[in-house]
Amino acid sequence: MTDVPTTTKADWTSDQEVRWCPGCGDYSILTAVQMLMPDLDVRREDTVFISGIGCAARFPYYMNTYGMHGIHGRAPALATGLAMARPELHVWVVGGDGDMLSIGGNHLLHSLRRNVNLNILLFNNQIYGLTKGQYSPTSEIGKVTKSTPAGSIDEPFNPISVALGAEASFVARTHDMDRQHMMDMFRRAHDFPGAAFVEVFQNCNVFNDGAFGAITKKDKRASMLIPLEHGKPIRFGENNEKGVVINPQGSAEVVDVADVGESALLVHDETRQDPSLAFALSRLSAGPFEPTPIGVYRAVERSEYATEASKQLAMAQEQSGPGDLEALLHSRPTWEVS
Amino acid sequence: MTDTVPRTVGTQELNRLVVRFAGDSGDGMQLTGDRFTSASALFGNDLATLPEFPAEIRAPQGTLAGVSAFQVQVSDHDITTPGDAPNVLVAMNPAALRKELVHLEFGGTIIVNQDAFIERNLTKAGYDSDPLDDGSLDNYTLFKVPMTTITKEVCKDLGVKPRDAERSKNFFALGLLSWLYNRPAQPTLDWISAKFKRQQLIADANTAAFKAGMAFGETAELFDFTYEVKPAVLEPGTYTNVNGNTALSWGLVAASQQAKVPLFLGSYPITPASDILHELSQRKNFGVRTLQAEDEIAAVCAALGASFGGHLGITTTSGPGIALKGETIGLAVSLELPLLVINIQRGGPSTGLPTKTESADLMQAMYGRHGESPVPIVAAYSPSQCFFAAIEAARIALKYRTPVILLSDGYLANGSEPWLLPDVSTLPDLTVEFATGPNHTEEDGTEVFWPYLRDPETKARPWAVPGTPGLTHRIGGIEKEDGSGNINYEPDNHGYMVKLREERVAHIANDIPPTMLEGDIDDADLLVLGWGSTWGAITSAVMRAREEGRKVAHAHVTHLNPLPKDLGDIVRRYPKVLVPEMNLGQFCRIIRSEFLVDAQSVAKVEGVPFTAAELHSHINGVLDD
Numbered sequence: 001m002t003d004v005p006t007t008t009k010a011d012w013t014s015d016q017e018v019r020w021c022p023g024c025g026d027y028s029i030l031t032a033v034q035m036l037m038p039d040l041d042v043r044r045e046d047t048v049f050i051s052g053i054g055c056a057a058r059f060p061y062y063m064n065t066y067g068m069h070g071i072h073g074r075a076p077a078l079a080t081g082l083a084m085a086r087p088e089l090h091v092w093v094v095g096g097d098g099d100m101l102s103i104g105g106n107h108l109l110h111s112l113r114r115n116v117n118l119n120i121l122l123f124n125n126q127i128y129g130l131t132k133g134q135y136s137p138t139s140e141i142g143k144v145t146k147s148t149p150a151g152s153i154d155e156p157f158n159p160i161s162v163a164l165g166a167e168a169s170f171v172a173r174t175h176d177m178d179r180q181h182m183m184d185m186f187r188r189a190h191d192f193p194g195a196a197f198v199e200v201f202q203n204c205n206v207f208n209d210g211a212f213g214a215i216t217k218k219d220k221r222a223s224m225l226i227p228l229e230h231g232k233p234i235r236f237g238e239n240n241e242k243g244v245v246i247n248p249q250g251s252a253e254v255v256d257v258a259d260v261g262e263s264a265l266l267v268h269d270e271t272r273q274d275p276s277l278a279f280a281l282s283r284l285s286a287g288p289f290e291p292t293p294i295g296v297y298r299a300v301e302r303s304e305y306a307t308e309a310s311k312q313l314a315m316a317q318e319q320s321g322p323g324d325l326e327a328l329l330h331s332r333p334t335w336e337v338s
Numbered sequence: 339m340t341d342t343v344p345r346t347v348g349t350q351e352l353n354r355l356v357v358r359f360a361g362d363s364g365d366g367m368q369l370t371g372d373r374f375t376s377a378s379a380l381f382g383n384d385l386a387t388l389p390e391f392p393a394e395i396r397a398p399q400g401t402l403a404g405v406s407a408f409q410v411q412v413s414d415h416d417i418t419t420p421g422d423a424p425n426v427l428v429a430m431n432p433a434a435l436r437k438e439l440v441h442l443e444f445g446g447t448i449i450v451n452q453d454a455f456i457e458r459n460l461t462k463a464g465y466d467s468d469p470l471d472d473g474s475l476d477n478y479t480l481f482k483v484p485m486t487t488i489t490k491e492v493c494k495d496l497g498v499k500p501r502d503a504e505r506s507k508n509f510f511a512l513g514l515l516s517w518l519y520n521r522p523a524q525p526t527l528d529w530i531s532a533k534f535k536r537q538q539l540i541a542d543a544n545t546a547a548f549k550a551g552m553a554f555g556e557t558a559e560l561f562d563f564t565y566e567v568k569p570a571v572l573e574p575g576t577y578t579n580v581n582g583n584t585a586l587s588w589g590l591v592a593a594s595q596q597a598k599v600p601l602f603l604g605s606y607p608i609t610p611a612s613d614i615l616h617e618l619s620q621r622k623n624f625g626v627r628t629l630q631a632e633d634e635i636a637a638v639c640a641a642l643g644a645s646f647g648g649h650l651g652i653t654t655t656s657g658p659g660i661a662l663k664g665e666t667i668g669l670a671v672s673l674e675l676p677l678l679v680i681n682i683q684r685g686g687p688s689t690g691l692p693t694k695t696e697s698a699d700l701m702q703a704m705y706g707r708h709g710e711s712p713v714p715i716v717a718a719y720s721p722s723q724c725f726f727a728a729i730e731a732a733r734i735a736l737k738y739r740t741p742v743i744l745l746s747d748g749y750l751a752n753g754s755e756p757w758l759l760p761d762v763s764t765l766p767d768l769t770v771e772f773a774t775g776p777n778h779t780e781e782d783g784t785e786v787f788w789p790y791l792r793d794p795e796t797k798a799r800p801w802a803v804p805g806t807p808g809l810t811h812r813i814g815g816i817e818k819e820d821g822s823g824n825i826n827y828e829p830d831n832h833g834y835m836v837k838l839r840e841e842r843v844a845h846i847a848n849d850i851p852p853t854m855l856e857g858d859i860d861d862a863d864l865l866v867l868g869w870g871s872t873w874g875a876i877t878s879a880v881m882r883a884r885e886e887g888r889k890v891a892h893a894h895v896t897h898l899n900p901l902p903k904d905l906g907d908i909v910r911r912y913p914k915v916l917v918p919e920m921n922l923g924q925f926c927r928i929i930r931s932e933f934l935v936d937a938q939s940v941a942k943v944e945g946v947p948f949t950a951a952e953l954h955s956h957i958n959g960v961l962d963d
């Protein structure tokens with residue numbers, strides 16, 4: 001695709017005024033996407049951003065591409081139709097934790113299961129931002145909000161576990177404090193042929209400020225974020241002193257490398273067919289207060305839905321020739337009246 | 339059964355014949371009715387059918403709840419309904435007899451499978467004594483035929499398992515009826531061998547049973563006459579027998595061809611709409627993409643996403659599914675993209691009567707969304723006409739860039755009739771133009787694309803599909819400014835946009851056919867005003883009333899939103915207006931409020947269509963009032 005014109009971030013930025021609260025994590029995610037696009041070798045007109053409703057879902061307005069701001073929760077379904085109709089397009093889906101895990105949970109699951117070629121970015125701020133601060137399906141138990149004055153009592157979703165359970169073939173996690181890491185993850189999602197799911201820890205400084213601070217603040221990252229790198233033993237820590245092993249029960253566990261030796265560490269294999277190790281890694285941390293893996297959990301190629309659907313069309317045309325309406329109308333027994 | 343020497347019996351001619359096949363769900367009555375219908379169609383009769391089956395796939399055997407029936411009227415002249423009271427009832431078990439006898443005309447013919455009238459089945463059906471012997475059927479002509487015994491007998495040497503042999507008894511019944519009513523045997527024999535190509539034993543058993551049924555008629559000396567219904571005098575041309583769902587599916591394919599826009603169907607299975615999904619899933623060589631979505635919301639959203647991408651997005655469902663799709667239809671109203679939403683109505687509320695017919699979703703179609711959210715509505719009125727209704731709905735959606743609701747119902751969906759096949763070269767050209775370049779010049783001279791800049795005539799906005807250079811734009815459900823499409827929450831702007839969307843739909847009235855009007859147009863004392871599947875029964879009823887010398891006109895509305903421009907004049911022209919509907923008067927209410935006329939509703943919400951006889955007596959009642 002050498003004929004794709006050279007662009008800059010400005011080319012990908014729409015003329016719309018950005019209306020998130022000052023200091024919202026959504027800004028840095030938008031910047032990461034706008035900075036990445038010129039590097040992706042794609043045309044603006046072949047790129048589409050589709051969203052549901054929420055603060056996160058305002059995203060398409062700010063991209064100088066095709067875009068649709070849909071209805072709450074339904075972006076993966078809207079995008080599935082577009083991607084099936086026009087498999088050559090690059091379709092991105094953006095939404096919040098309420099949008100994609102509550103009202104639209106079903107559509108997220110099924111788009112991942114079908115493996116439709118979508119890049120799905122879930123901005124997880126563990127809160128309902130747009131509706132002014134109710135708890136969300138990713139809020140921690142005990143969350144006190146306007147709708148849960150005595151604390152929330154329901155178990156939150158772990159988005160990575162949910163995606164893996166939904167047969168997702170590409171699953172990654174990043175956070176709004178590290179532009180380069182976001183760009184790396186978004187690029188990987190773009191390059192992946194199939195449904196690519198990226199959870200982005202996003203700070204809502206108005207209704208849930210600091211939700212991820214314990215792990216994403218600059219001085220905490222080394223000890224609290226566990227970078228997943230394909231083919232490498234999983235290690236982290238100020239001095240790289242910590243590592244991850246799979247214990248005899250099959251769970252992932254943080255250990256001191258000094259205690260177990262480097263060779264005992266789990267070597268990350270994102271291409272592993274069996275998702276159970278990726279799942280174990282997703283359970284390593286109970287929330288953004290414990291060491292938490294970021295990076296690509298899983299990237300396993302399998303047949304893409306729209307491609308398969310197009311193949312069936314091509315095959316049908318090969319077998320029966322292009323559709324002939326006249327012949328279709330006469331395809332059942334007919335009789336003549338004279 | 340050894341004596342197969344043909345006996346000569348006389349043949350009497352009938353103008354029309356109504357047969358009702360009834361049996362247990364597992365007895366194959368729908369198939370039997372369907373074959374009888376097909377043979378009659380190929381023979382050249384006019385006909386109309388009414389399949390009625392329980393919602394359960396296999397309701398408890400032998401019970402009243404498990405009875406499945408199929409009614410067909412065949413005639414030598416143009417008919418529009420499956421008939422009022424059947425002349426003949428074929429009852430395969432006591433439950434079928436008990437449940438269906440009420441429909442039979444006084445003095446009608448009953449043909450029963452005598453073998454099924456055993457103690458256990460009689461009890462299940464709630465009979466205290468055997469109706470075949472207790473004199474309760476004295477007012478009818480009763481033929482007791484040991485169908486199971488004979489079928490097993492003729493299959494004995496074929497190597498078929500006794501259980502499979504017994505299952506062929508419906509073909510025995512079909513054979514007997516085919517003989518009695520002089521239906522051609524060959525189409526059925528051909529069908530059996532084609533259908534059971536890979537199950538030779540079953541094919542043999544069905545063929546043997548069918549032939550045995552015919553031979554039984556010849557030889558049993560039960561019947562003094564056979565009957566014949568001559569081919570109907572119909573408009574010349576090539577005919578096929580078609581049901582509403584098939585015709586509708588083909589209409590969608592035709593619309594896509596005529597528009598040169600690929601078809602995308604998003605659907606979630608639901609009775610009685612699923613057959614459209616099945617049919618279109620087989621039309622991949624026409625470039626039709628189908629998605630069986632995870633639910634109705636996803637189905638309509640995917641269709642809308644495909645429309646954004648330049649396809650004709652369609653979703654098919656029934657009332658419960660429409661309820662789920664409401665929010666997305668509203669989005670389509672705001673996005674101003676083509677979208678076809680097809681409701682094959684069934685009995686409600688909730689699960690209601692999933693396999694029965696009803697047309698009670700008109701108000702849902704009109705108003706079943708939040709905000710001011712007008713949507714054009716087209717309604718089909720006969721099984722074959724579903725083809726043209728689909729093309730018309732697609733035409734409006736594509737030309738005016740709007741979601742359109744197409745209403746059909748269970749009766750049209752499953753009922754069939756002969757269809758004079760149209761010449762495909764006469765179908766309307768639905769070609770659409772996609773936007774290719776900028777359409778607006780900014781003050782500083784830059785050429786830009788405005789997604790909501792309208793065609794002055796159609797008030798449609800440009801259809802600019804992703805992939806087109808220079809036209810990148812964002813659309814969404816938030817209120818926007820006309821022209822630029824930019825978000826705009828200003829009071830004046832919203833007021834303007836609300837009225838604009840209303841006007842966009844209202845002005846389509848300039849581009850739809852006049853109301854169908856028949857009968858005593860000039861001097862009727864009564865106008866019968868209908869929409870949807872009541873067309874057949876109204877047509878017959880009005881004809882009967884007029885034959886008696888009554889002055890009656892029949893108007894039938896195919897475009898329910900906007901209404902045809904001539905409708906106001908029509909409803910005010912006649913002293914009385916009667917509106918029969920399979921709901922509690924929804925259209926009647928619209929007519930009364932739109933035109934301030936004293937229209938009267940005739941409601942039937944029982945899961946079965948009006949008969950012509952019922953409507954005939956309503957017509958007389960109103961006229962004698």
Ligand SMILES: Cc1ncc(C[n+]2csc(CCOP(=O)(O)OP(=O)(O)O)c2C)c(N)n1
Pocket residue numbers: 053054055056057072095096097098099100123125127128129130131136665
């Ligand atoms: C059908 C429907 N129900 C409810 C809403 C109200 N609503 C809008 S956004 C939202 C939740 C937003 O939370 P999230 O998806 O996490 O996005 P965020 O604002 O946090 O980015 C809700 C409940 C709506 N717009 N539509």
Ligand code: SF4
Pocket residue numbers: 019020021023024025026055056125129130203204205206207
């Ligand atoms: S409410 Fe929260 S998520 Fe929404 S824009 Fe403001 S800071 Fe961002």
Ligand SMILES: [Mg+2]
Pocket residue numbers: 054096097098123124125126127128129136
């Ligand atoms: Mg949120």
